[in-house]
Amino acid sequence: xSNSEAVLARMREYMVGPxxxxxxxACFELGIVEALxxxxxxxxTELGAxxxxxxxxxxxxxxxxxxEGFVAQDExxxxxxxxxxADVAETDLQRALTFMGMIKTGMLRQLYYLADSVxxxxxxxxxxxxxxxxxxxxxxxxxxxxxxxxxxxxxxxxASVYPWFFRSFDIPDGARVxxxxxxxxxxxxxxxxxxxxxxxxxxxxxxxxxxxxxxxxFEARGVAEQCSFVGGQVLESLxxxxxxxxxxxxxxxxxxxxxxxxxxxxxxxxxPGGQIVVLAAVYPEGIGDVGDYQxxxxxxxxxxxxxxxxxxxxxxxxxxxxxxxxxEVTKVTAKEPAxxxxxxxxxxxxxxxxxxx
Numbered sequence: 001x002s003n004s005e006a007v008l009a010r011m012r013e014y015m016v017g018p019x020x021x022x023x024x025x026a027c028f029e030l031g032i033v034e035a036l037x038x039x040x041x042x043x044x045t046e047l048g049a050x051x052x053x054x055x056x057x058x059x060x061x062x063x064x065x066x067x068e069g070f071v072a073q074d075e076x077x078x079x080x081x082x083x084x085x086a087d088v089a090e091t092d093l094q095r096a097l098t099f100m101g102m103i104k105t106g107m108l109r110q111l112y113y114l115a116d117s118v119x120x121x122x123x124x125x126x127x128x129x130x131x132x133x134x135x136x137x138x139x140x141x142x143x144x145x146x147x148x149x150x151x152x153x154x155x156x157x158x159a160s161v162y163p164w165f166f167r168s169f170d171i172p173d174g175a176r177v178x179x180x181x182x183x184x185x186x187x188x189x190x191x192x193x194x195x196x197x198x199x200x201x202x203x204x205x206x207x208x209x210x211x212x213x214x215x216x217x218f219e220a221r222g223v224a225e226q227c228s229f230v231g232g233q234v235l236e237s238l239x240x241x242x243x244x245x246x247x248x249x250x251x252x253x254x255x256x257x258x259x260x261x262x263x264x265x266x267x268x269x270x271x272p273g274g275q276i277v278v279l280a281a282v283y284p285e286g287i288g289d290v291g292d293y294q295x296x297x298x299x300x301x302x303x304x305x306x307x308x309x310x311x312x313x314x315x316x317x318x319x320x321x322x323x324x325x326x327x328e329v330t331k332v333t334a335k336e337p338a339x340x341x342x343x344x345x346x347x348x349x350x351x352x353x354x355x356x357x
């Protein structure tokens with residue numbers, strides 16, 4: 001095969017990507033896989049009766065699953081059974097399906113406007129489909145479809161990421177902690193629960209509109225005396241006088257100049273010797289690393305569905321930016337490979353840095 005032919009063959013993989021995705025996901029949405037999990041050996045006619053679809057259409061969808069080895073078909077009676085899918089634990093499968101559901105509802109439509117989003121620096125799909133002019137985070141508070149797409153995924157992410165995140169760094173006893181863009185207070189609550197000490201105080205900083213819900217959450221979780229809320233805009237300024245700043249999940253949602261502004265604001269907010277802790281998804285140092293899917297996913301995800309700007313960076317880039325803004329990186333922690341599910345796309349690190357005088 002010539003180089004030109006090889007390139008065209010690789011382009012073909014992109015052409016079939018969306019159809020392959022929806023074919024597989026539709027088999028779960030229709031209940032075909034669940035029906036086979038309950039009873040092996042069902043024919044297309046029997047499956048059609050169970051899921052409410054024409055047998056011919058069911059058979060068409062199952063061609064791909066048979067090809068991929070997810071499902072097997074008996075050549076004698078035509079009955080289908082789960083093949084490789086039978087070996088996947090239900091909890092693992094549901095995690096993958098939650099992510100796939102987010103892709104279908106929260107990404108496919110918006111990505112039709114990816115080029116427009118890049119040109120304008122806004123999430124054009126949100127405006128075209130929902131009449132919403134803003135980011136995905138803002139839309140999730142007002143648009144049911146968006147909230148339904150991202151909510152379950154966010155819950156999964158919190159359960160799997162936060163315990164590891166808080167194990168990755170220390171907070172001095174009695175420290176004053178600022179959770180930057182801490183939303184409705186979950187990070188502050190977990191800081192108190194997992195890093196508690198006498199005199200510890202945690203402040204959530206985010207948009208003023210979130211204050212009432214945040215304070216209610218503090219009260220409900222019994223941390224109201226330790227936690228407070230300050231409203232503001234992260235690109236303008238941060239409150240000062242803190243020992244530790246937490247920047248979780250959001251630095252990759254901004255362009256370089258904006259990240260530098262945030263880091264300079266963080267430097268001013270910290271006391272001498274204070275610590276900044278950054279939780280971020282990162283690209284590998286070698287973009288062509290085999291097995292890394294973040295370049296495949298995140299540019300479209302962030303530019304076309306979430307922010308209209310921003311993007312992941314390498315650890316070396318964050319180190320350089322932190323140093324430029326007056327910090328010294330002291331530790332970088334990544335998850336152990338054995339703790340990362342095989343279906344995972346996101347590779348996160350925790351970067352700890354200390355404010356230089």
